[in-house]
Amino acid sequence: MAVNTMTKLTLGPIAYHWSADARRDFYARIADEAPVDEVYLGEVICSKRAPFHQADLPATIERLERAGKRVILSTLAEVMLKRERKATEDIAEMVSPEMEVNNAAGLYARGKRPHRIGPFMNAYNDATIAWMAGQGATHVCLPAEMPAPAIAAAAQAAVALGLGVEVQVYGRASLAVSARCYHARAHGHTKDNCQFVCEEDPDGMPLRTRDDRPILRVNGIQTLSESYVDLLPEVARLIADGVTHLRLMPQAVDMVAVAQVFRDVLDGRGPTGEADARLATLSGDAGLSNGFYHGTAGYRRIAAAAPA
Amino acid sequence: MSLAELICPAGTPAALRTAVDAGADAVYCGFQDATNARNFPGLNFTPDELAEAVTYAHARGTKVLLALNTYPPAGKVDLWRHAADTGARLGVDAFIVADMGVADYIARMYPGVRLHLSVQAAASSPEAIRYYCENFSVKRVVLPRILTIPEIRQIRREIPCEIETFIFGNHGLMVEGRCSLTNYLTGQSTNMDGVCSPASDVEYVRDADGSMSSQLAGFTIDRFGPEEKAGYPTICKGRYAAPHRPEGYYAFEEPISLNLSRLLPELIEAGVHAFKIEGRQRSKSYVRGVVRAFRAAVDDIKAGREANIADLIALTEGQKQTQGAFETKKWR
Numbered sequence: 291m292a293v294n295t296m297t298k299l300t301l302g303p304i305a306y307h308w309s310a311d312a313r314r315d316f317y318a319r320i321a322d323e324a325p326v327d328e329v330y331l332g333e334v335i336c337s338k339r340a341p342f343h344q345a346d347l348p349a350t351i352e353r354l355e356r357a358g359k360r361v362i363l364s365t366l367a368e369v370m371l372k373r374e375r376k377a378t379e380d381i382a383e384m385v386s387p388e389m390e391v392n393n394a395a396g397l398y399a400r401g402k403r404p405h406r407i408g409p410f411m412n413a414y415n416d417a418t419i420a421w422m423a424g425q426g427a428t429h430v431c432l433p434a435e436m437p438a439p440a441i442a443a444a445a446q447a448a449v450a451l452g453l454g455v456e457v458q459v460y461g462r463a464s465l466a467v468s469a470r471c472y473h474a475r476a477h478g479h480t481k482d483n484c485q486f487v488c489e490e491d492p493d494g495m496p497l498r499t500r501d502d503r504p505i506l507r508v509n510g511i512q513t514l515s516e517s518y519v520d521l522l523p524e525v526a527r528l529i530a531d532g533v534t535h536l537r538l539m540p541q542a543v544d545m546v547a548v549a550q551v552f553r554d555v556l557d558g559r560g561p562t563g564e565a566d567a568r569l570a571t572l573s574g575d576a577g578l579s580n581g582f583y584h585g586t587a588g589y590r591r592i593a594a595a596a597p598a
Numbered sequence: 599m600s601l602a603e604l605i606c607p608a609g610t611p612a613a614l615r616t617a618v619d620a621g622a623d624a625v626y627c628g629f630q631d632a633t634n635a636r637n638f639p640g641l642n643f644t645p646d647e648l649a650e651a652v653t654y655a656h657a658r659g660t661k662v663l664l665a666l667n668t669y670p671p672a673g674k675v676d677l678w679r680h681a682a683d684t685g686a687r688l689g690v691d692a693f694i695v696a697d698m699g700v701a702d703y704i705a706r707m708y709p710g711v712r713l714h715l716s717v718q719a720a721a722s723s724p725e726a727i728r729y730y731c732e733n734f735s736v737k738r739v740v741l742p743r744i745l746t747i748p749e750i751r752q753i754r755r756e757i758p759c760e761i762e763t764f765i766f767g768n769h770g771l772m773v774e775g776r777c778s779l780t781n782y783l784t785g786q787s788t789n790m791d792g793v794c795s796p797a798s799d800v801e802y803v804r805d806a807d808g809s810m811s812s813q814l815a816g817f818t819i820d821r822f823g824p825e826e827k828a829g830y831p832t833i834c835k836g837r838y839a840a841p842h843r844p845e846g847y848y849a850f851e852e853p854i855s856l857n858l859s860r861l862l863p864e865l866i867e868a869g870v871h872a873f874k875i876e877g878r879q880r881s882k883s884y885v886r887g888v889v890r891a892f893r894a895a896v897d898d899i900k901a902g903r904e905a906n907i908a909d910l911i912a913l914t915e916g917q918k919q920t921q922g923a924f925e926t927k928k929w930r
Contacts, residue, residue, distance in 0.1 A: 368773060370722045370744065378725075394719070394726035410776060414790065415672040417699025425733075435778040435787055436671060443672035465779050466772040466834075469722075469744030469923055470930045472849055476840045481930035497838040499818040500846050501811065505838065506779075508849065513772070515782055581785065587815060588782035 294556045297529050298327040299549060300456065302539040303334045303364040305464070306509055307488040310343050316540070317350045321357035324546045325553035326538070329354050332364040332381070334392055334410075335467070336510045337374045338484065351387060361387040367410040367467050368511065369395040390431070402426040409433055409458065410467070414440065416447030429454035431537065434463040434519065437585035438527070445532030454534045459521040460548060460569075461539025462494065462507060462514040462576075463588060472508045481511075493542035493576075504577075515588060517579035522569055523562060523594040524583055525555055547572050601871050602896050605663070605762060606889050609641040609878035614651045616882045617660075621893030624661035626694060627651065627878070628792075632674075633681045634665040635718055635774075636878045637792030649688050661691035666704075667716035669697045669775070669789040679703055686711055694740070695719075696775050701734040714738040714762070718775035718789075724756035731759050738762055740874065743770055744923045744930075747861065751868040760871035766888060766913075767876025769856040769922055771834040779833040784815045795832045802828055821846075829853045857919040859910035863899050865924075888913055 301320060304313065320329060331350060333340040351361050365378045374395075381389050382399035391397055392408035406429040407413050407422055413430045422430065430448055432441060432455065445455040471481035473488040473495060488495075494507030494514050507514040518541060521528065525536065536556075538549060551569050554560055570578060581590035606622035608614035617625045628634025630642040643651060648664075655662045664685040670678045678700050685693060686708045693711060695701045696718035704713060717740040721727045730736040738760040741750065754761055772779070777788050786793040799815040808824035812831040819831035829835070834850040843849075856876070858865065865873070873896070875888055891913060895905040911919075923929045 367776070368720075368722065369726065370749070375723055375725060393723075394721055394729045395723045398725040398729040398732075412669050412697070412775065412789065414669040414697065415675050415699055417670075417675050417703060418697055419672075419699075421698045421702045433778075433789075435781045435789070440671035440673055440790075447672065463778070463782070465782050466777040468772050468850070469742070470771065470850070476842055476847075476849065480928045482927055495840055497840055497849055500821040500837060500839065501818045502839070503817065505783075505817055506849075508840070513779065513850075582778075582781065585785065587785040588778065590785075 294529065294558070296534070297556055298454075298535045299325065299552055299556065300328040300535050300537045301326045301330065301545070301549070302458065302461070302537045303330040303332055304540045305335055305462075305512065305514070306492050306494065306542075307336070307339050307342075307486060308492055309489060310346055312492070313343050314346060314350070316545070317354060319546055321353045321359065324549040326359065326549050328360040328362060328535070330362045330364045330390055333377075334364050334367050334408075335512050336471070336488070337366055337371065337377060338481075339486070340377060362390050362406060363387050364390040364408055365392050365396045367392045367408075368469070369393040370469065397425065400426065404428045406454075407431060409464065414444070416444060419444060419448050419453065420451060423448075423451040423453055427453065429456065429535070431456040431458070431535075434458050435582045435588065438524075438531070438583050439585075441528070441533065441583075442531035449532045449534070455532060456535035456537050457521070457528055457533050458519055458537045458539060459525065459528070459552065460537075461518055461541050462516075463519050463582065464512060465506070465515055465588075466513040468511050468513070471511050472513070473510050476508065515579065517577040517589050518573050519580065519582070520569060520573070520578035521580055521583055522552065522555060522566055524580060525552070541573075541576070543572055543574055543576075602866050602900055603872040604889065604892055604896055605872050605874040607767075607875055607878040607880065607885060608651070609636065609880065611643065611647045611651055613878075613880070613882050613885050615654055616886050617889050618655050618658050620886050620889035622660055622889055624663055624691070624872070625655060626663040626665055626874075628665040629681050629684075631677060631681070632668055632791045633678050635667050635716075635788065635792045635794075636665075637668075638879055639797070641878060645684050645688065648685070648690075652688050652690060656689070663692045663694055663714065664690040665694045665716065666700055667694050667696045667718045668792045669718075670700065671790045675699060682708070692737070698734075701730065701736070705734040709735070712737045714740060716740055716775070717742055717764070720773045720775045722773075724753055727753070727757045727759065731757065738871065740764075742773060743856065744773065746927055747864055747868050747924055750865070750870065754869040761869065762872035762874055763858075763865060763870050764856060764876055765858040765862065765865070765873040766892065766910075767856060769851065769854055769920060771851045783817050783833065795830070800831055852918060854918040854920045856922055857910065857913070858921055858924055859895065859907050861921060861924055862895060862905065862907075866899055
């Protein structure tokens with residue numbers, strides 16, 4: 291692949307309850323070292339966590355922008371309580387940074403002012419994307435479970451409307467959200483009395499089947515895939531199909547190095563086979579999967595077809 | 599006093615007639631394809647069957663609501679549009695939708711037909727609901743099963759449309775329309791294919807010690823001792839081990855049914871317009887029993903009489919039941 295300057299590498303919002311210190315260190319390194327173009331910030335999963343890191347947000351934005359990154363604020367996936375409605379409205383009122391909407395409450399608050407459509411918005415098809423574009427959407431992140439033909443058809447429609455099109459290419463896939471906090475439940479608490487036990491699991495709380503097979507990860511109200519999505523071998527086809535932005539989801543691994551692997555592939559540096567092996571090493575114990583993309587069970591790993 | 603309509607499941611033409619005869623104010627059903635969220639083998643309607651069903655229901659004053667409440671993947675939108683065209687031609691009383699593209703199509707093409715917002719759209723705030731009301735003229739929202747009664751009462755004050763809530767049946771744990779658990783394990787999507795923990799992927803495996811594993815696509819969702827009754831392997835009702843729960847526990851929820859019988863008067867008082875009974879996959883006799891019991895209870899409450907709640911409680915006798923989030927925030 292030739293050097294690709296059109297495709298943007300993005301870093302999605304941190305899904306987990308990382309401490310304020312951990313977040314500061316993480317974003318300082320991202321600003322200084324990670325070859326990503328755009329960074330999504332903000333609490334997407336649990337409104338109870340936001341007070342822990344909200345105060346740092348202006349400095350983090352400033353730091354990342356100074357490093358040449360474009361910053362986007364993502365909103366909550368679930369909006370029910372007063373504080374969640376207010377958090378969504380507060381971001382909707384900001385002129386900058388850009389806003390990524392993850393709940394229809396955000397669409398309502400934003401009106402026709404420009405915004406991005408987040409992966410929780412269920413933009414599965416051309417008709418929905420056209421509707422959203424007519425309401426001010428400039429960019430759409432497709433749901434993680436979409437298979438390749440649907441991604442291609444959606445991307446074609448979005449690009450024709452002048453929208454950016456984003457697909458998650460790395461990290462655990464969000465599989466479900468709930469009103470109930472499963473982290474609290476595991477510790478015998480309720481959501482209102484959760485004691486923030488989710489902070490113990492910076493890469494999610496592992497669930498294993500009763501015959502001891504890893505299956506899912508719990509992150510507060512969210513359920514995630516046990517495996518990390520890895521679409522590195524599919525990057526060329528994603529780009530050929532019209533995808534403009536590739537999203538890396540922050541996991542408790544060396545995300546600077548992960549970003550570098552994807553950047554090297556985009557820049558056409560080195561054989562992709564070596565990049566695949568390097569990514570597997572960086573991902574530690576996590577299995578890698580691309581089943582959703584290939585239209586099969588999401589946890590599966592489908593070997594790349596030989597190049598034509 | 600709200601209308602307190604009773605919205606009843608019709609998985610088959612026979613179940614539809616049963617629900618109508620048992621006193622449903624409206625029945626809801628779907629076509630035999632991915633356009634609805636109960637795309638199960640042996641369920642749902644052909645266009646001809648729906649035509650007969652509409653005639654049967656309308657002759658008895660019952661409304662027919664057509665569920666088009668899945669999310670078409672790009673490239674397949676026409677299947678949903680054709681389903682909407684067919685439903686409109688056959689004279690259904692409302693479409694139940696989730697996808698914005700589908701909602702926009704119906705709002706433009708069939709402005710005379712009511713749109714109901716499916717629980718699959720996961721609209722759980724006044725702002726989200728107003729978005730659909732203002733843009734697609736949605737007349738009713740089916741609320742996610744995650745709100746308490748005080749919260750429902752508050753939402754009612756802040757939205758311009760009717761509210762429908764589930765009162766009985768399967769107790770969905772995840773926010774509907776945002777769940778890919780089934781696709782992760784089986785390759786079939788709840789949102790795009792209308793499939794949830796499909797029977798085709800279920801296996802019950804007897805282990806050497808006499809215990810039984812109920813499996814979905816080869817994953818053990820739960821394991822039962824020789825004396826226990828093996829349950830269906832629904833992913834969000836399975837037992838798993840976690841670092842603090844090595845013994846295995848219901849990580850999400852126990853296999854349990856929603857039964858809001860006791861809360862019916864309070865829900866009516868809170869301004870809920872319609873009560874939905876889940877169970878398009880259920881038998882005729884089940885539908886008959888549940889619809890009759892709720893019909894009597896709703897009529898009693900509307901007439902100012904004490905409802906015979908005991909009959910409704912008895913419907914789930916022997917099974918665990920819950921009032922879920924409706925009763926208390928502690929459920930969360």
